Amino acid sequence: MCRDAGFEPDVRFETTDLLLHLRRVEEQLAAAFLPALVRDGQPVTAELRQLPAGRRVFTVVRRGRGGHPAVVAGRDALRRAVALRTDRVREDRP
Secondary structure, three states: OOOOOOOOOOOOOOOOOHHHHHHHHHOOOOOOOOOHHHOOOOOOOOOOOOOOOOOOOOOOOOOOOOOOHHHHHHHHHHHHHHHHHHHHHHHHOO
16 A cells, blocks of 8 residues: 555564564654553544545455454444444534
């Protein structure tokens, strides 16, 4: 996606630890896309920015695992979140 947008990403950290991601952002060593749950009610200690409208979310699973209950539940939760957000945006428009 970055290359399609015309730039090469400068990847310096790779981890599945979301709290480590958050710490790097707080230390101004990185930028990250993090779920709100990472903050767990804690005060915001890093600059937050709204993502642009019109973004798309993709999910990918191994072949044959699309019907797994956890995958189905996760995708359903994403669909509900998008629908809820879309409804809120529509309500906010004049």
